[in-house]
Structures are given as C-alpha cells and as structure tokens.
Amino acid sequence: MIRPLLIARDLTKRFGGLVAVDGISFELGRGAVVGLIGPNGSGKTTFFNVVTGIYPIDGGAIEFDGNNIANLSPQAVFRAGIARTFQRSRLSLPLSIFDNIMIGNHMRLNQGLWFNLVQRQRFKQEFEINFERARDLVRVFDAPLADRMFEPVGGFPMIDRRRIEICRALISRPKLLLLDEPSAGMTRDETSKLMNDIFEVKDRFEDLTIIIIEHEMGVIERITDRCVVLNFGRKICEGTYQQVAADKLVQEAYLGIQ
Amino acid sequence: MDLGLFGQYVMNGLMLGMMYALVAVGFTLFFGVLNVINFSHGDVVTVGAFTALATYLGLVALGISSAPTLVVGALLAAVVSMAVLGALIARYLVLPLKSAPSLNTLLLTLMLGTVLHEAIRLFYPRGANPQRFPSLLPTDAYTFGHFTLRLDNVLMLLAGLAVIVAIHLLINKTKIGLAIRAVAQDEETAKIMGINFTFIVLVTFAVGSGLAAFAGVIQGLYYSEINFAMGLLLGVIGFSSAVVGGLGNVYGAIIGGFLFAALQTIGAVALPFASAYKDVFAFGVVILIMAWRPTGLISEKVSERV
Amino acid sequence: MVTGAWRAFIPLLPGVASAAGAAVYLLLLLKVQSQGGIAALLVAGVVAMLAAARFDVMTRVARRVGEHEKAFNVIVVVAVLALAGLLYDDHFALLLVATVIIYVIAALGLNIQFGYAGMLNFAGAAFFGIGCYTAAVLTKNTPVPHLLVLLAGGVMAAAIGSLLILPVLRTRGHYAAVVTIAFGLLFKIFLEVNDALGGPQGLRVAGMQVLGLEFNNNIEIGEDIELAFYVNYIALGLMLLVLAFIFVKRLERSWIGLNLDAVRLDETAAACFGLNLVRWKITAFITGNFLIGLAGALYATMIGFIAPTNFTFGDSLILVSIVLLGGIGNPWGLVVATAILVIVPEKLQAIQEYRFLLFAAMVVLMLLFRPQGILPRPLRTYFPGSPK
Numbered sequence A: 001m002i003r004p005l006l007i008a009r010d011l012t013k014r015f016g017g018l019v020a021v022d023g024i025s026f027e028l029g030r031g032a033v034v035g036l037i038g039p040n041g042s043g044k045t046t047f048f049n050v051v052t053g054i055y056p057i058d059g060g061a062i063e064f065d066g067n068n069i070a071n072l073s074p075q076a077v078f079r080a081g082i083a084r085t086f087q088r089s090r091l092s093l094p095l096s097i098f099d100n101i102m103i104g105n106h107m108r109l110n111q112g113l114w115f116n117l118v119q120r121q122r123f124k125q126e127f128e129i130n131f132e133r134a135r136d137l138v139r140v141f142d143a144p145l146a147d148r149m150f151e152p153v154g155g156f157p158m159i160d161r162r163r164i165e166i167c168r169a170l171i172s173r174p175k176l177l178l179l180d181e182p183s184a185g186m187t188r189d190e191t192s193k194l195m196n197d198i199f200e201v202k203d204r205f206e207d208l209t210i211i212i213i214e215h216e217m218g219v220i221e222r223i224t225d226r227c228v229v230l231n232f233g234r235k236i237c238e239g240t241y242q243q244v245a246a247d248k249l250v251q252e253a254y255l256g257i258q
Numbered sequence B: 001m002d003l004g005l006f007g008q009y010v011m012n013g014l015m016l017g018m019m020y021a022l023v024a025v026g027f028t029l030f031f032g033v034l035n036v037i038n039f040s041h042g043d044v045v046t047v048g049a050f051t052a053l054a055t056y057l058g059l060v061a062l063g064i065s066s067a068p069t070l071v072v073g074a075l076l077a078a079v080v081s082m083a084v085l086g087a088l089i090a091r092y093l094v095l096p097l098k099s100a101p102s103l104n105t106l107l108l109t110l111m112l113g114t115v116l117h118e119a120i121r122l123f124y125p126r127g128a129n130p131q132r133f134p135s136l137l138p139t140d141a142y143t144f145g146h147f148t149l150r151l152d153n154v155l156m157l158l159a160g161l162a163v164i165v166a167i168h169l170l171i172n173k174t175k176i177g178l179a180i181r182a183v184a185q186d187e188e189t190a191k192i193m194g195i196n197f198t199f200i201v202l203v204t205f206a207v208g209s210g211l212a213a214f215a216g217v218i219q220g221l222y223y224s225e226i227n228f229a230m231g232l233l234l235g236v237i238g239f240s241s242a243v244v245g246g247l248g249n250v251y252g253a254i255i256g257g258f259l260f261a262a263l264q265t266i267g268a269v270a271l272p273f274a275s276a277y278k279d280v281f282a283f284g285v286v287i288l289i290m291a292w293r294p295t296g297l298i299s300e301k302v303s304e305r306v
Numbered sequence C: 001m002v003t004g005a006w007r008a009f010i011p012l013l014p015g016v017a018s019a020a021g022a023a024v025y026l027l028l029l030l031k032v033q034s035q036g037g038i039a040a041l042l043v044a045g046v047v048a049m050l051a052a053a054r055f056d057v058m059t060r061v062a063r064r065v066g067e068h069e070k071a072f073n074v075i076v077v078v079a080v081l082a083l084a085g086l087l088y089d090d091h092f093a094l095l096l097v098a099t100v101i102i103y104v105i106a107a108l109g110l111n112i113q114f115g116y117a118g119m120l121n122f123a124g125a126a127f128f129g130i131g132c133y134t135a136a137v138l139t140k141n142t143p144v145p146h147l148l149v150l151l152a153g154g155v156m157a158a159a160i161g162s163l164l165i166l167p168v169l170r171t172r173g174h175y176a177a178v179v180t181i182a183f184g185l186l187f188k189i190f191l192e193v194n195d196a197l198g199g200p201q202g203l204r205v206a207g208m209q210v211l212g213l214e215f216n217n218n219i220e221i222g223e224d225i226e227l228a229f230y231v232n233y234i235a236l237g238l239m240l241l242v243l244a245f246i247f248v249k250r251l252e253r254s255w256i257g258l259n260l261d262a263v264r265l266d267e268t269a270a271a272c273f274g275l276n277l278v279r280w281k282i283t284a285f286i287t288g289n290f291l292i293g294l295a296g297a298l299y300a301t302m303i304g305f306i307a308p309t310n311f312t313f314g315d316s317l318i319l320v321s322i323v324l325l326g327g328i329g330n331p332w333g334l335v336v337a338t339a340i341l342v343i344v345p346e347k348l349q350a351i352q353e354y355r356f357l358l359f360a361a362m363v364v365l366m367l368l369f370r371p372q373g374i375l376p377r378p379l380r381t382y383f384p385g386s387p388k
Helices: A044-051 A074-080 A097-104 A113-117 A120-141 A158-170 A188-204 A217-223 A241-246 A248-254 B003-034 B041-061 B067-097 B102-123 B151-173 B175-185 B187-192 B197-223 B230-245 B250-270 B277-292 C002-031 C035-054 C057-067 C069-086 C091-116 C124-141 C146-168 C173-193 C230-252 C255-265 C267-272 C277-303 C313-326 C331-347 C355-369
Strands: A006-015 A018-028 A033-037 A059-064 A082-084 A176-180 A209-213 A226-231 A234-239 B141-144 B147-150 C219-221 C225-227
Touching: A006 A044, A018 A044, A018 A059, A018 A234, A033 A044, A033 A217, A044 A059, A044 A176, A044 A209, A074 A082, A074 C267, A082 A158, A097 A120, A097 A158, A097 C255, A113 A120, A113 C230, A113 C255, A120 A158, A120 A188, A158 A176, A158 A188, A188 A209, A188 A217, A209 A217, A217 A241, A226 A241, A226 A248, A234 A241, A234 A248, A241 A248, B003 B041, B003 B067, B003 B147, B003 B151, B003 B175, B003 B197, B003 B230, B003 B250, B041 B067, B041 B102, B041 B197, B041 B230, B067 B102, B067 B197, B067 C355, B102 B230, B102 C173, B102 C313, B102 C355, B147 B151, B151 B175, B151 B197, B151 B250, B175 B187, B175 B197, B187 B197, B197 B230, B230 B250, B230 B277, B230 C173, B250 B277, B277 C146, B277 C173, C002 C035, C002 C057, C002 C069, C002 C091, C002 C331, C035 C057, C057 C069, C069 C091, C069 C230, C091 C124, C091 C230, C091 C255, C091 C277, C091 C313, C091 C331, C124 C146, C124 C173, C124 C277, C124 C313, C146 C173, C146 C277, C173 C313, C230 C255, C230 C277, C230 C331, C255 C267, C255 C277, C267 C277, C313 C331, C313 C355, C331 C355
Parallel strands: A033 A209, A033 A226, A082 A176, A176 A209
Antiparallel strands: A006 A018, A006 A059, A226 A234, B141 B147, C219 C225
16 A cells, blocks of 8 residues: 555644644545645644644644654755745745746755855856746746746736746645645636646646645635545544535535535 | 842842833834834933933923922923824834835834934034933932932832833723734734724834833933933843843833843842943843743744744 | 947946946045035935936946946946046045945945845944954964955954854844844943953054055155055955955855845745755855955054944944945945945035934935835846846
C-alpha cells in the first residue's frame, strides 16, 4: 500500500482559551486534490498555518512524506516540499512579476555574495535560465501575462495576482500545494477561469497534491476528489463533495449550504 | 550599605519607575489601538513640562502666589493642552498614514518629536539652557534614623499611583475604556458594533498625551529642572519598558517601567564610579530580555492575520 | 560621419544635460557668498524641482538615463572632477564637496539597511563615529597603512553593529529601532565618559597618507597653481564612492537584493518560501555598517579633529532624513539629498541653527505627501539597460 503523502493525527492548536484546531486527523494520498471547507473561523487557515510552520502545534502530529514536520520552521517545511498561497494575497506589490516568482524559486538560485556581485556573466546565465522557467510557468495560466514579466504586480487585477501567486508557489516544484481561498475577491467569470488554470496545472504536474480551501462550492465540486469539512476546529465530515453536501451535520454547520 | 542610603535608592527607584510607567502606558495605548509606535511621545512629555512652567510663570505674573493654585493650574494647563496636542497629532499625522507601512508612522512621529523639541530649543526664551522648575509642593522632611522622607516626593508618588489606578479604572470599568479595548482587539468588529473608530483613537491619544504631561510635571517637580532634551531618553526608556512588558498590555507597561527603574538603580549601585553606565546596563538587560522573550514578558498582542 | 556621431549622442543628452545642470547649480551654490544670492538660488532650485515634478520630467529623464547607465555614471564622475577643478583653490567649497562624497558613502550604507532590507538604524552617526575613532586610534598608535585603517574603520563598525543587532534579529522592526535609538543616544555619553578616547575634548587625527603622499599638503602644479589639499580627499573619496556605488547597485540587481526586498516587504511570506531571514538581515546590517564606518574613517583623517559632539542622535536622524528625502532605495536620490542637506545649511548661515528642525519638518511633510521621496526607487532591472 502506498504511503499517504500527508498524515495529520489529532492535530491541535490553541490561542489562549480558543481552540482553533481541535484534534484533526486525516490522510492525504499522492496526487489527490482535497477540498478543505467549513464556515468562517472553523480553523482551515489555521490548519494551513500549522502545517507550514507559522504556528507551533499544541498537540498531535503531522507527518509529510514519511517525516515528522511538526514544529519545523516555515523554511524547513518549504524545503520538505510544501508551498502555499495566502488568503490575503501576499505578493510584494512594488516588485515585478518575475521578482515575485523568483522569491518562490529561492532554493534553486545561487545566493553567494561572490557569485552575485562579481561573477556577473554566470549570474546572467542563471538569470536567463530561470527567466525562461518562470515565463513558461506563467504562460500555462495566461499567455499575455507572460509578456509583462517586468511590470509591478500592484498594477494587475486580482485574478492575475492570484495566478502569479500560484506560480510563485509552483516554481519550486513542490510535492504539496496549499491553496487558501484562491477565488476570494473574484467574480464568477474570474473564478471559472482560475479553475481552468488549476486543471491545467494538474494536467502538467501529475503527481502534484493539492489541498484547497474554498467557500465557492462550485469550485470544490468541480476540482476536488474528496472533501474534509471543519467546524469549530473539528473535522465533522469527510468524503466526496456529494457525500459531504448531503450530510446533516455539514448542512447544519453552514446553515443553508448553497 | 546603610538603611538610609538604601531607602534613598528605593525612593528614587519608585519615582523613576512611576515616571517611566506613565510614559510607557502611553506607548502601549497607542500601539494597542492603532498598531503604531508614536515616537513623539517622549517629546510631548517635554512640551507638557514647558507648558506647565510657562503657565506657572504666567500665573505668578498675574499675582497668584498660592502654591496649591499654582500647582493645580500648571498641571491642568499642561494636561489639557497636551491632550489636545495628542488628539491633533492623531488626527492629522497618524491617522492619515494608517494604510502606509507602520515604519512610516514610526519615522514620522520620530521626526515630529524632533520638531517639537527643536521648537522649544529655538523659540522658548533661552530654550537651549536648562530651566529652573519651581518647587511647588511642601518640602517638609521627616527623618527616620538615616532615612529622610520628603513630603513632596511622597505626594508625587501617591499622585502617580492615583493616576495609574485611574487609568486602570478608565480602561476596565468605563464604557470608553471598553471601546478602547474593543478597538485594540479588533478594529473592524469594533466598527461594525457601532464604535466610532476615529473618536476612540483621538481619545486614546489624548489620554496618553495627558499622561505624558503629568509625567513631565512630575519630572520638573522632582528634579527642580527641565530641559528641551529631557524627552529623548525618557521616550526611549518608556518605549523599551512598554516593549519589555508586552506592547499593547497596560499592566505590562507599568511593570516594565518599574523594572527599568529597578535595573537603573541596581546599575547605579553596582557601578558607582560611572553612573553614565547605569543606562547602558539597564538597556543591556532590556535587550537581553527582548532577545529571550521577543513578544515581551506579558505577550504582545498578536496583531497580524496570516 | 558627423550625423552618425550626433545620433549616438542624442540619447545621452538628457543625462548630460542633467549632470551639467546639476554641476553648474552646485558651482553657483558653492561660490556665491551673499546670503540673498543663495536664498534666490534655493528658491529657483525648489521651483525647478516642482516644475519637473509637475511635468513629469524626472521620470522621463530617469528612463533615458537608465537606458545608458554606464555612460551616465562616467559623465557624473567627469562632472564632479570638473567641479573640483573649477573650485581648485576654494578650501571651504572643496571641503563641502568632499563631505558630500563621504556622506553619500555612509548614506549608501544606511540605504542597504533601510532602503533594501527595511531595517531601521537610528545610530548611523554612532557607527560613523566608530569609524572615526578607529581611524584616530590606529593612525596615532600603530603603523598600520592608512588605506587599511579605512578598512578597519568599516570592519569595526560592522562588528559592533552585529553585536548590537544579533539579540533582536528574530523580532519585529520596532525592536531593532529601539536598540539602535538607545545606542545612538548612549554612544555620545559613552565617548564623553571615556578618557582613553579623548573624552569630551575629542581627539586629533593624523591626515591621510598613501604611498608617501601626504594628503594634507596642497598640490602645486607649475609655479602659479596650487590646488587645495582637499582635492586629494575628493579624489580618494570619489574612488571609494564609485566602488561603493557599484557594490550597492550590483547588490540590488541580484538575487541578494531580491531577498532583501522580500524580507522588507513581507517576512512571513518570505519565510514560507525558504528565505533565511536572519541571514539576510545580518548581511544587510553588516555591509551597511561597513560602508558607514569606512566613510567615517576617511572623514576623520580629512577633518583632523573629532569630538563626541559630532556624533549625536540628531546627527543620526540627519542621515535617516537623507535616505527618506532622497527616495528610499534610490542611490541617485541619495546623492541629491546629501548634497542639499550638507551644503545648504553651511551656505545659508541663517538656517544653520534651524537645520534639525527644518529637516525633521521636511521629512514629516515628505512622509505625509510624497513618501517615495524626491527620486522614487525604480523597478529592479537586473542588467543596465533592461528590461528585455
């Protein structure tokens, strides 16, 4: 039996008296696309933050690719092969598209002082190789965008920014991609375009595993193989979208699921 | 060391601690409501002290000679005018920069502080020199063995404690205090709940600056002297105290203030040959505390939403 | 043939024009003695800047200049040398030019820390002072060659800076601010208490001596022409400035510069993509302080005498003001701001006393209305003449 990529066991995270993540357990297989859903404040983003090392855990365990990643630094989690996007789009707005993507490409770039300051010819070569990589990746999402690699990100609409953010996460070829409400702040059309983008990505990188937090149930229904539903920090249901949507507890939690 | 000297050190430490605590509470209040570091705060102490002095001189020129009237008059003038100044600073300099990186506000307020103390240095008569501050409190002294207890120091200490208690009551037992705490915790929800955000910010800055004025007057009465640069070091100490105690936490600020004073006193006792080093010692310890507990002894409020 | 050469020259015109214009303006500013004349020059300068901003001249010139960067750099160096040549016997004017050059080196250091990595350093004058005092002590007591003394000044500032900042590297920005403010305030007191370093009276510093050439002697050319000795310092300072400029530019245009920006703009996100925040903050702080200390060491040898009163917290704030007014992260902005903030108070005697007040007020206004500064930082172009 193939070992699951991510195993969460009784994961718990407290903020003072508030238990944001309360004993969550589930397993994630390679290549799966799993939706993480639940009402606001149910602990979804906190779960991401705990997995990526932004918060230390208060109980339980997380295993990724056979290794214990609980309480590792965000840098170590990234090196293990987990990349993410953020709920509040965290791009560096004054920097160009290329710059932002290169931040995600950090591990492949030579960071030495001598290389960067003195060996400018070699630096130029590395620059050109990585520029091609970044541009090809952006092209997957939107060809016109790829021609504007050196424009500041702040000047682009939300959908382009989300795409760039996903590119930043993908450029390092992570094993696990965590998408936090990618469709937030976007119109129906933009959301639908973004979904197509994610499908494209899934086609290109077949063994990429994705967890996606979403409120747009249309997205969840279309993209995911499986859903995990959280409420008040606890997992209340797990299954396909259809199974989950029909579950009484889930319906209660949402008080009128769309 | 004899008891008298020990008592002297304790008294001095308490006075300093009280002054630092008053300034630190201001810093922590500003950070709490707006997530800003207001580095003009130390210089507001200076302006408050000079306002009190100028009021005193004015009242004396008008023929008033009763000490209680002079004290109350000078204090009132200082506190009220600094409260107004604080509100103006909030309204026209800090709030407009709300969406800019917090670095900008830190820099702006630091430069504003420079403008304030330079203005005093340049425009107050002979402002570059230290100014004598009148002793307006009764100077009777009671001697217990080697230890001399001065009435004015006791009065100031009691007044300071009263103010600190008043702040505690304001923050915890009044509606406005509740609103301040609400805004500090979650600005958006507070707004949704109907709290007038701008008004609360102005009130907070007014209260903090009023405290600064009070601290400035105490400084003047204690040292019998004020000068235009007195706010610089006081501001940094006040801020460090607030940080050590955990920015955003009023009790932490008070504890931090007394802690810093205690460190300074220990430093002065341990290094009698170079009292200038007492500040280096105190700051050194504070830096170590910050390194050990980056969010302060009582945790800094978690302000960032990831 | 002639038209061909002209055509190559025309794109360089905006660059040449601005460099020449700036040089002429500086020449006038330095030469004019009457206070009224200077005031008039300043008003004219402000009007010209406002007009340039209104008609967006600056961004267009900047773009042109950006396309021919190397040529522009050469033009500026030539302009500075020409300026120095024209002022050859005016000691005071040359001293000002040399001071500007040295301060720009220090400001570039501060810019790496603040403009790129977002690290506030309110002890710039203190680290400058560390460079000065290192030079004073080494030139007086040791046979260390003076060029190495300059390096030593930089190294000392870098070393002491890292000791200062290490405890607070893992914390948020305002903690580093407190630490450097406290250091800036206490440095002067520390110097005054220490008699080994001259105490409040200060220290004499030997003049620069490189390969037998005594910098403090005027240069005689032929029988009639005697160049004020400050030209020596201008020459050395300019060489160091060019090196510092190249260093800073290349740093910005590399993966390291990108990392510094990432650290400044969003630490959390940077961490989630593997950036070692501590490493980059320390890199920025150390290299920045090195430049500041280096500048200080050179300044001490030029000035010949240093005292604690030169290194107050207010002086640190002036350095910070230079970076803020010039345009955070833009080296050319720094040059303009340094020239203004160093030369104007010296020439306009009336405002000497008011300079802290004025600069602080200017920064307040700048932060309220034009936080990008006089010359905002352009988008990163990895190679001169980019983007593709």
